[in-house]
Amino acid sequence: QSVLTQPPSVSAAPGQKVTISCSGSNFNIGNNYVCWYQQLPGTAPKLLIYDNNKRPSGIPDRFSGSKSGTSATLGITGLQTGDEGDYYCGTWDNSMSASYVFGTGTKVTVL
């Protein structure tokens, strides 16, 4: 049971926008940087967003990240069929069992 909660799935038509939420607490999101990872079918996760809202080199600006309080959001604009896959948030959790935690994951479907 992850301490970071994401919606199980989101969907939209090609060209549209989706947002994925990641809800946590002051033990994790509220006091630490958030990352987002993309996992396309049959592949390893790939870093999409780090430090809440920064994109690694090569990641298109269709992907954006934000954080407010104990929640973070990933936005994908201009949705493409190649964006179909699972998306995970991640951050450090400072609770008694301090560890890196991933969100429950969200499946993005392009209709």
Add this chain to the structure above:
Amino acid sequence: QVQLQESGPGLVKPSETLSLTCSVSGYSITSGYYWGWIRQPPGKGLEWIESIYYSGSTFYNPSLKSRVTVSVDTTKNQLSLKLRSVTAADTAVYYCARAYCVTTSCYTFDYWGQGALVTVSS
């Protein structure tokens, strides 16, 4: 370009020890980053196992720590994972990744290996 490649047995018997190696190329594991292991049971989410610096400093998942040993071999530019007393619940794809960590926490896994599926079964 940083590349990571996991290797090891794909089948381990219950109660035995799972052993994996991650070979890093294109970057020296002594050059300032941590290196971590993450696993993903079939059809499920990601679980962080441990991250290690070449000096031996580690961040670990308390829920797995009693069964896990992670180490680095700087001469081979490799890191390794040993998970003892495995059960079917340890069946997963195991990934190694480069990790950005500071004094008190880890923040980012920026380069990942392709993953190695390990099945625990008799």
